Amino acid sequence: MSLIAIENLCAGYGEIGVLFDVSMRVEAGEIVSIIGANGAGKSSLLKALSGLIPATSGTITFNDENITKLPADEIVERGLIHVPEGRRLFSLMTVFENLEMGAFSRRAQKDFKKNIQDVHELFPRLKEREKQLAGTLSGGEQQMVAIGRGMMSSPKVMMFDEPSLGLAPVLKKDIFAAVKRIAVEYGTTIVLVEQDVMNSLAISDRAYVMEQGQIVIEGTAQDLLKDPHIKEAYLGM
Amino acid sequence: MKFLSNVQTTHKVFAALVLAVLYALPIFITSPVMLQIFILIFLYAYLTSSWNFVGGFAGVLPLGHSAFVGLGAYTSTLLYLTYNISPWIGMIAGGIVAAAFGLLIGLPTLKLRGAYFALATIAFAEGLRVLVENVEKLGPFEVRGPKGLLINLVGNSFKDFQFLSKVPYYYIILTMLVLVLILTFFMMRSKVGYYLAAGGEEPEAAEALGIKVSKYKLIAMAISCFLTALGGTFYAQLVLYFYPKSIMGLDMSYEIAFIALIGGRSTIMGPVLGAFLLRPVGELTRIYLGDTLPGLHLIIFGLVLIIVMRYQPRGLVEPVSRWLNILFDRIEKRRRA
Numbered sequence: 295m296s297l298i299a300i301e302n303l304c305a306g307y308g309e310i311g312v313l314f315d316v317s318m319r320v321e322a323g324e325i326v327s328i329i330g331a332n333g334a335g336k337s338s339l340l341k342a343l344s345g346l347i348p349a350t351s352g353t354i355t356f357n358d359e360n361i362t363k364l365p366a367d368e369i370v371e372r373g374l375i376h377v378p379e380g381r382r383l384f385s386l387m388t389v390f391e392n393l394e395m396g397a398f399s400r401r402a403q404k405d406f407k408k409n410i411q412d413v414h415e416l417f418p419r420l421k422e423r424e425k426q427l428a429g430t431l432s433g434g435e436q437q438m439v440a441i442g443r444g445m446m447s448s449p450k451v452m453m454f455d456e457p458s459l460g461l462a463p464v465l466k467k468d469i470f471a472a473v474k475r476i477a478v479e480y481g482t483t484i485v486l487v488e489q490d491v492m493n494s495l496a497i498s499d500r501a502y503v504m505e506q507g508q509i510v511i512e513g514t515a516q517d518l519l520k521d522p523h524i525k526e527a528y529l530g531m
Numbered sequence: 532m533k534f535l536s537n538v539q540t541t542h543k544v545f546a547a548l549v550l551a552v553l554y555a556l557p558i559f560i561t562s563p564v565m566l567q568i569f570i571l572i573f574l575y576a577y578l579t580s581s582w583n584f585v586g587g588f589a590g591v592l593p594l595g596h597s598a599f600v601g602l603g604a605y606t607s608t609l610l611y612l613t614y615n616i617s618p619w620i621g622m623i624a625g626g627i628v629a630a631a632f633g634l635l636i637g638l639p640t641l642k643l644r645g646a647y648f649a650l651a652t653i654a655f656a657e658g659l660r661v662l663v664e665n666v667e668k669l670g671p672f673e674v675r676g677p678k679g680l681l682i683n684l685v686g687n688s689f690k691d692f693q694f695l696s697k698v699p700y701y702y703i704i705l706t707m708l709v710l711v712l713i714l715t716f717f718m719m720r721s722k723v724g725y726y727l728a729a730g731g732e733e734p735e736a737a738e739a740l741g742i743k744v745s746k747y748k749l750i751a752m753a754i755s756c757f758l759t760a761l762g763g764t765f766y767a768q769l770v771l772y773f774y775p776k777s778i779m780g781l782d783m784s785y786e787i788a789f790i791a792l793i794g795g796r797s798t799i800m801g802p803v804l805g806a807f808l809l810r811p812v813g814e815l816t817r818i819y820l821g822d823t824l825p826g827l828h829l830i831i832f833g834l835v836l837i838i839v840m841r842y843q844p845r846g847l848v849e850p851v852s853r854w855l856n857i858l859f860d861r862i863e864k865r866r867r868a
Contacts, residue, residue, distance in 0.1 A: 344739055370741025382736030384729050395729050398741045447741065 295358055297322040297483055298343070298374075298451065303352035305342040311350070312338040314507045320451070325477050325484040327494045327515065329528060330504035336487040337379055339504070340453050343485075344376035345369045357450075371399045373450035379459060379487075381440040385429030389420055392428050392439050396446030405448045412480065413442035416472055434465035441472060445480075452476065453485040458493065466490065470497055491528040495519050503528075541859040553705060557698045566697035570769065572810040573704040574762060579790045579802035580711045581758035586788065587797030588724060589751045590731020591641065592649045595656025596787050599629040599756045601779025603763025605663065608680050608773075609672045611691075618692035622764040626757040633756030634749060641748045644734075656784055663775045679774025682767065692768040700769055707765065708803070711758055715799050718754075727751055728797070782829060786813065789832040793839045795846025804848050809835070 296319035306312040312335050320326045328336050341347045343354060345366035354362045361369055375396075384392055393413060397406050414421040417438040423431065428439055437457055444452050454473060458466040474497045477484045488494035495501055495515040503511040503524065511521065518524050525531045560566060582596050606628045607621025616624075640651040666674045674680075685691050694700060718724045729737040730744035737744050767773055786809070794805020813828040820827050843849060 346735060346738060366738045367741040367743050370739075375741075376739040378736050378739050382733040382739075384732050384736075386732070387725070387728065391725065395725060395737070395742070396740055398726075443740065 296320060296355075297357060298485075299353075299355040300343075301353045301355075303339075303342060303349055303354060305338060305347055305349045305352075307338075307347065312507050313342060316352070316504075316507075316509055318502050318509060318512070320483060320485060322450075322483055323477070323481055324500060325474070325486060325498045327486045327488060327498040327501035328504060329488055329491045329494060329501055331489075331527075334504040335507040336504055337455050338507075340376055340455050340485070340487055343369075343453060344374060346376070367399070370447055371401065373401075373448065374453070375444045375447045375449035375451070376453045377440050377444040377455065377457065379455035381433075381436045383428040383431075383436055383439055383443075385427065387428055388425050389428055389431070389439055390424045392443050393420070393446050396443035397448075399447055402447045406446075409446050409448060413445050416445075416475060417442055434461055434468065437461065437465075437469055438472070441469075441476075445476065449482060451483040451485065453487070455487045456489060457486075458488065458490050466493060470494070473497060491524070541863055545855075545859070550709070554702075557701050563697045566701055568811060568814050570697060570700050570704055571814060572806050573701075573708045574766060574769075575786065575790055575810050576803045576806035577704060577708045577711055577765075578759055578762045579787050579794070579806060580708070580715055581755050581762060582787050582791055583715065583796060583802055584718065584755035584758070585748070585751045586755075586791055587801075588718070588727040588731060589641075589748045590727075590734075590797075591644070591748070592646075592788065593652045593755075593784075594649045594788055595652035595654075595781070595784050596755075596759055597779045597781065597783035598652075598656035598659045599633065599759040600763035600766065600783060601659070601663065601775065602629040602632060602756075603760025604767035604773055604778050605674070605680070605763075606760070607764040608682060608767050609674070611682065612680065613672055617690050618764055618768055619690075622692075622761050625760040625764050629760030629763075630753040630757040633752045637749050637752035641745055641752065653781065653784070656779065656781060660775045660779045663779065677774060677776075679772060679777070680767075682771040684771065692764075693771070700765075704765055707761065712799055712803070714758075719799065723747055723750060731797075782826065785829060786832065789829075789836055791846075793832070793836055793847060795848030798846065798848045800852070801846050801848040804851060805846070808847070 298320040300316060300318050303316040304311060304313055316339060328339065330336050338347060342349055345364055349362050353360055356372060356374055361372065384395060393410060397403055397409065402409065419435060420438055420442055423435065428436065431439065441457065457469050457473065461469065470493050473484060473486060476482050486494050486498065495518055498515040500512070500514050501518050502509050511518065511523065556569065557566065578596070578600065582593065585591060586593050603622070603625035606625035607618045610616040610621040610624060611618050636655050640648055643651055663674060664677045667676050668674060685693055687693065687695050726742050726747045729742060730747060734744055763778065766778065790805035790809050791802055793809060794803070795801025809832055812831055816828040816831065839847060
């Protein structure tokens with residue numbers, strides 16, 4: 295049984311449907327990319343998974359448990375964390391306080407010391423800037439805080455929504471490397487939503503391509519890099 | 532007192548000095564009119580600080596808090612008039628009633644954002660006022676509709692929360708204000724305070740982290756309504772006569788919000804600063820222009836608000852504390868030299 299199994303999921307905002315009959319699975323320890331253009335439904339898929347928008351039909355199973363109807367905090371408690379698009383830091387809190395906010399669940403409180411060590415090991419910069427207000431950090435540093443804040447919840451699965459958005463190419467490389475390290479060093483399963491197709495496929499095991507709220511292609515990252523449709527539509531080759 | 536260790540000594544000395552001056556003030560000011568102005572400044576600073584728990588920290592804009600002032604005043608006064616229960620006990624009862632109402636309206640409305648929440652609170656406050664205006668009798672209680680309630684004068688009596696001099700009122704409301712500011716200080720540094728701030732700024736991110744934003748907003752709402760109602764009882768005992776429009780009208784709700792926004796919401800001293808700046812304007816226009824231009828103070832507040840929002844969107848507490856810090860630094864340097 296897969297760690298995450300999504301069956302025929304439909305979801306949207308009020309009357310407006312965004313996701314149509316989405317089915318996908320994620321195995322433990324994998325890095326899975328979801329790629330697609332603006333408005334394809336990638337972010338909405340993550341929001342549905344983390345309980346921020348309700349599913350209208352279909353099921354989401356996590357660790358053999360149906361979590362389709364669970365509220366957001368219960369889903370976090372079970373180890374599924376969503377690192378939202380655009381970083382969404384608490385700008386008037388310090389870096390350390392932002393990290394603390396990630397450790398809301400009971401499980402996370404217990405692992406607090408170990409998690410903060412892991413975050414500081416992955417991003418030494420965050421230790422240096424511990425007392426600085428998050429709103430005054432550079433874009434790359436803010437993304438590090440957003441990722442670190444997610445790690446503080448002791449996640450089994452981390453879902454990243456466009457972590458490289460708005461960053462310089464050098465910083466993008468750092469962020470993708472950090473995502474890969476989280477998977478390799480802590481065995482965390484990763485779901486990565488990205489528009490930077492090349493970089494995200496490079497670190498992924500498998501990927502799904504979304505168009506207009508549906509999954510149109512799925513395969514291993516290697517195969518997708520060779521796919522003529524992907525090459526033309528997303529890689530500009 | 533570990534929490535005070537990160538506050539500079541000069542700040543502590545300054546705060547102690549201000550407090551000492553305020554507590555000693557009635558020795559020097561004996562005019563009841565002046566004392567009344569100070570009492571109202573403190574009362575509005577208190578009400579705004581109570582408002583701040585939800586309006587400041589929870590990141591929504593309630594515009595109907597006079598409803599809770601009214602609930603406090605009506606509960607304690609009705610209990611006093613009907614069963615001769617001391618207003619001090621009635622005060623707590625009023626707080627509980629207001630907190631219950633706060634939860635009741637918070638449950639469906641706190642999910643609303645921006646203007647929608649503000650509109651919902653206005654609707655609630657106005658609805659409640661009209662309701663009270665149309666109720667003559669509620670069970671054993673004589674509500675007396677638009678005629679309002681009159682508390683019989685019994686002279687100096689602590690048990691009856693009545694004093695002939697303004698001085699006791701001055702000390703009661705000043706102490707209530709100090710206590711609510713201390714509570715704000717601890718709230719801001721508590722977990723609940725952080726969760727509220729997180730939910731106020733980035734509700735979706737906070738929820739994605741598993742923070743139960745709506746639960747903490749409800750807690751803030753209940754605390755805020757409870758404290759606001761205590762101010763309502765105080766106000767009732769101060770004026771001894773009130774009617775729905777005078778104690779639960781929208782102009783009071785607006786004034787609270789004006790004071791918060793101009794002073795600086797979600798800060799500790801913003802409501803106090805705002806009340807000190809705005810309340811005298813309200814009192815003076817009422818004294819001198821009350822007959823010809825009633826409500827002029829709200830127009831002035833509106834203008835001030837526009838100017839402040841244009842140049843100091845976080846409220847006047849920001850530049851003021853910056854100046855004070857510069858001043859303190861100079862004093863500190865001179866002391867060391």
